[in-house]
Amino acid sequence: MRFTDGFWLMREGVRASYATEVRDLSVTADRITAYASVRKVARRGDTLNSSLITVECHSPAEGVIAVRTTHHAGKRHPGPDFEVQRTPSGAFTERGADSASLTSGPLTVTVNTEGPWGLRFSDAEGRTLTTVGGRGTGFATDADGAHHMLGQLGLSVGELTYGLGERFTPFVKNGQSVDVWQADGGTSSEQAYKNIPFHLSSRGYGVFVNHPGKVSYEIGSESVGQVQFSVEDQSLEYWIVAGPTPKDVLRRYTGLTGRPALPPAWSFGLWLSTSFCTDYDEATVTSFVDGMAERGIPLSVFHFDCFWMREYQWSDFTWDEEVFPDPAGMVRRLKERGLRVCMWINPYIAQKSALFAEAADLGHLVRRPNGDIWQWDLWQPGMALVDFTSPAAREWYAAKLRTLLDLGVDAFKTDFGERIPTDVVWHDGSDPERMHNYYTQLYNRTVFELLLKERGEGEAVVFARSATAGGQQYPVHWGGDCFASFGAMAESLRGGLSLSLCGFGFWSHDIGGFEGTPDPAVFKRWLAFGLLSSHSRLHGNTSYRVPWEFGEEAVEVARRFTRLKHRLMPYLYGAAVEARESGVPLMRPMLLEFPDDPACRTLDRQYMLGPDLLVAPVFDADGEVEYYVPDGEWTHLLTGERVTGPAWHREHHGYDSLPLLVRPGTVLPLASDDSRPDADWTADLTLRVYGASGPGERLVTVPDTTGAPAGRYRVSWDAEGEVRVAVEGVAGEVGVERVG
Structure with missing residues (x-):
């Protein structure tokens, strides 16, 4: 939100107050609390009829410093709040003549105690990362009387910012206005399905605004030298996360908000969908599966989209038996062919469904302040919303899904979760504004934890569209509704790269685009991109996405890149394990690997x-x-x-x-079996050594399908390029190829 009218004036109806000087200071062993006046105090009378802003600095984890600014502390706090893992930080304070500082690991914040208000964040070498200046700590009321807390962090010359969720606008966020607010806006607008109040700086630090509701950002836009963030509240808390590298920032950030679970190896194979509004039945499904097999395109997962259920009754989790008279037999037949099965669901209950009355009687639906069940006709007639703040409602919802798991279903596509009303009352008393973004966390966690319980660790996977901070713990996420065009393909990639810089390790998109039917050129180019992504799914809206619909060459491209991905699985799953352990994503913006370039x-x-x-x-x-x-x-x-x-x-x-380049000095492990993603990768493994000019050594660890190390290979080469391999902990044959 913008408060100023240029540099000198405020916008009409806006009144703002900013921290001006420290009037009192409390310093303990690991915390600084400053009381900052909003005007210069020259005499006692200046302390009357004015405001103080309380500024608290502490460290929730090593290398992380939290700053909490408060105007009025008496506001009721109903939640929800992000769940963060606080750990001992070893933070300590120091008091100087004109300043006080708090240090946590390589990060220090210094508070000016004499002269103008200001904060300075610096690294272990004393280099300034960012600063808080004269308008950097404050509050404002707008023309409607709403109260906003705001913070500003200085941008250095040439400093770039990234992240804030899966945003399809330009990758570098400088110059943009961004509202962190869940919306179903497709991939061609400024709205986003996955809104994360976290941004990463090219100077080697990150900033997490610890507020689950709407956070408004002005990134070098309202004030060109500042990143401003504001919330409609009486307090604002932001956390500076140290680097020095972007990977270090993500490691620390995901240590707080959660690291991605490791998806099952089978989920990295090719997924095929019925598509959304197409006509399909078991004969259609079987023809698709047969067609893929006949053409030598390995298929790992078959996905049933919305119309597996009866019209006007989503989501009631009941098969449309006019179309699928034998769902149990159909699922069994698919699984006998080695396929996994995924089902589309959402958190809404249509009025026509028998589950509506059941959920209403049990009190599992969100209500308006007057006690009425919240309903509307958008999407499904008279639909209501499951209240996931209720433990009983979560268990009720999970029990409906358990019936499908008993049938043999393996995964769920957790669609929607963005259009969450704010004129409602939640079971646990949550603030509706804060719950709007946070709802998706409860929804995806409910489904993921059910899969974890029923299928076991390492077998749980969802295909989720919406997310907020912490949602990376429940993979996989996909990019939502995009057009079938090259432009939409590029905007999808921008969104995925932005999301990856918020700690999301696994991401996918609709190969060929969702809206419309792609030109064969678009489809074929998207196939290569999609099969070199974390997860790969063929899905559309009103038309099928089986490759032969787009010509024989599309079949060849699908076959080539699906089998290539399978051969790359020892390498890809090793990177997936790294995402689980460190928060570094599988698909990485170039700056993650080359921050100094x-x-x-x-x-x-x-x-x-x-x-x-x-x-x-x-x-x-x-x-x-x-x-x-x-x-x-x-x-x-x-x-x-x-x-x-x-x-x-x-x-x-x-x-x-397409350009698919191997980094110099890489030892790339390649599986021999290209027919499936979850084979025994150590069987007849090939280690391909690239750029082995001059002496070198590299340890390659190949995991098994649980993520545990299955084999370790110490590969070395001399100045002449002769390669040697020492094998540890695996009995399978290993071949070595040298390239260059």
Whole structure:
């Protein structure tokens, strides 16, 4: 939200007060509390008819400093709040003549106690990361009388900001106004399904606004040298998260908000959907499965979208038996073919469904302040909303899904979760404004924990559209409704890269686009991109996404890249384990791996897939692609050609190719079985050594499908490039190939 009218004036109806000077200070062993007046106090009378802002600095974990600013402390606090894991930080304070400081690990905040109000955040070398200046701590009332707390952090020259969830606007957020507020806006607007009040700076720190409700950001926009964030509340808390590298920031941030669970290995294979509004029955499903098998395209998961249930009754979790007269037999037949089964669900109950009356009688539906059940006709006629703040409602909802699990279903697509009303009363008394964004956390957690309980650790996976901070614990997430165009393909990637910088380790998108029917060129290019993403799903709206609908060449592209992904699984699952352990995502913006290369800081049409593979999707029907290569001699995985950096390259690729480069000095483990994603990767494993010029060594750990180490291979090479492998802990054969 913007409060000022240029630099000098306030907007009409806005009154703002800013911390001006410290009037009192309390310093304990690990906490600083400052009381800042909002005007200069020259005499006693200046303390009357004025305000104090209480500013508390403490450390919830090593390398993290929290700043809480409060105007009126007596406001009732009904929640919800983000669940964060606080750990001993070893923080300590120091008191100087004109300042006080709090240090936690490599991060220090210094509070000016003499002269103008200000905070300075610095790293272990004393380098200033960011500052809080004269308008950086305050509150404002707008023309409607609403009270807002605001904070501002200075932007250094050349400093760039990223993140704030899955945002489809420009990757670098400088110059943007962003509202962290869940919305079902597709991928072509400023709205977002996954809103995370966390941003990462190119200077090596992150900022988490610890507020689950609406957070409004002005990022070098209202004040071009500041990142401003504000909430409609009486207090505001933000946490500065130290680096120094972006990976260090994500490690610390996800240590607080939760790290991604490890998805099952089978989920990394190809998913095929019935699509949304298409006609389908078991014969259709069988024809799709047969068609994939006949064409040699391995399929891992079959997904049933909305119309597996009866019309006007979503979600009642009951098969439409006119279309599927034998659902148990159908699921069994699919699983006998080695497929996993996923079902579409959402958190809404249509009035026509028998579950509506059942849930209403049990008190499991969200109500208005007058006691009426909240309903509307958007999406489903008379639909209501399950109240996931109620433990009984969560168990009731989970019990309905358990029936499907008993049938053999393996996963759920947890759609929606964004259009959550604020004119309601929640079972646990939660603040409706704070619950609007947070609802998705309760929804996805309910479903994920059911899968965890029923299927066991390592087998739980959802396909979720909405999320907030902490939602990364319940993978996988996909990008929502995008058009079938090259532009939508690029905006989807921007959204996924932004989300990854908020600690989300696993992300997918609708291959070919959701809205409309893609041109075959779009579909084929999207296939390569989708099968070099964390998770890969063929899904559309009013048309099918089976490859043969787009020509024989599309079949060849689907087969080639599905089988390539399967061969890459020892490498990809190793990167997935890293995401679970450190919060570093599988799909990585270039800046994560190359933070010291200025050219990588704005790149949003290419990414690193794990630490060692560079992927540059082709967004052009003619196959032309321009991409940047960091320092060193890289190798095209598909052709063996060399590409030298740092430099920009322009190439032309057929539909069966794209820039897929291997980092210099990589030892890439490749599975021998390309028919499935969850094979025994140590059986006949190939270690392919790239750029082994000069002596070197690398330890490669290949996990099994539970994520545990299955084999360790110490690969070394001498100045002449001769390669040796010492095998630890695995009996299978291993082959070595040297490239270059």
